[in-house]
Amino acid sequence: QVQLQESGPGLVKPSQTLSLTCAVSGGSITSGPYYWSWIRQHPGKGLEWLGYIHYSGSTYYKPSLQSRVTISVDTSRNQFSLKVNSVTAADTAMYYCASAHNSDYFDYWGQGTLVTVSS
Amino acid sequence: QSVLTQPPSVSGAPGQRVTISCTGSSSNIGAGYDVHWYQQLPGMAPKLLINDNSNRPSGVPDRFSGSKSGTSASLAITGLQADDEADYYCQSYDKSLRVVFGGGTKLTVL
Numbered sequence: 189q190v191q192l193q194e195s196g197p198g199l200v201k202p203s204q205t206l207s208l209t210c211a212v213s214g215g216s217i218t219s220g221p222y223y224w225s226w227i228r229q230h231p232g233k234g235l236e237w238l239g240y241i242h243y244s245g246s247t248y249y250k251p252s253l254q255s256r257v258t259i260s261v262d263t264s265r266n267q268f269s270l271k272v273n274s275v276t277a278a279d280t281a282m283y284y285c286a287s288a289h290n291s292d293y294f295d296y297w298g299q300g301t302l303v304t305v306s307s
Numbered sequence: 308q309s310v311l312t313q314p315p316s317v318s319g320a321p322g323q324r325v326t327i328s329c330t331g332s333s334s335n336i337g338a339g340y341d342v343h344w345y346q347q348l349p350g351m352a353p354k355l356l357i358n359d360n361s362n363r364p365s366g367v368p369d370r371f372s373g374s375k376s377g378t379s380a381s382l383a384i385t386g387l388q389a390d391d392e393a394d395y396y397c398q399s400y401d402k403s404l405r406v407v408f409g410g411g412t413k414l415t416v417l
Binding site for chain 2: 225234235236237240248249250251284288289292293294295297298299300
């Protein structure tokens with residue numbers, strides 16, 4: 189059973205970079221059919237896909253966020269990461285990492301980590 | 308405004324059947340992309356409920372079923388139970404936007 193765990197600062201100042209890491213256990217991040225994903229949820233709102241990465245390095249982002257979002261993978265540590273540049277209060281959200289089977293549906297999710305953007 | 312449209316809320320009494328719709332367009336569901344459903348209990352991460360329109364992952368009760376037709380999909384829950392009270396989200400793929408979610412539907416068990 190794959191398990192995912194997000195980690196990173198819970199508070200980020202406006203204009204700075206939000207950085208989160210997702211540790212994968214119970215399976216290899218180099219498992220072929222999986223894309224490793226970041227999804228966020230603004231307080232009281234719905235789910236928003238940010239992007240995903242294959243262990244080979246192929247990345248896909250939500251078009252409207254592509255200029256600010258970077259997802260990377262570290263196969264040696266079995267983890268992947270998210271960076272969001274130039275954050276504002278609108279980036280305050282619960283951030284989830286998840287595995288996307290064949291880049292299709294999200295079958296395993298982390299518990300989520302709340303990130304607040306505030307000075 | 309979400310690309311996939313869901314009703315904001317539905318409700319039903321214990322034991323009843325409820326359905327949640329997910330309406331898309333020719334750029335996503337109507338283009339043949341599969342629809343997946345998630346259940347999010349209060350304070351918890353979402354959980355995959357239905358994948359590929361109608362497939363139930365292991366451990367999901369058969370009270371939950373999914374279907375797809377044209378530019379829409381539906382999630383049906385029969386024999387409603389108190390612990391089904393949650394938010395439900397549909398998800399698909401869009402030719403322009405890539406991965407898209409519905410706005411979510413809050414299910415209240417009366």
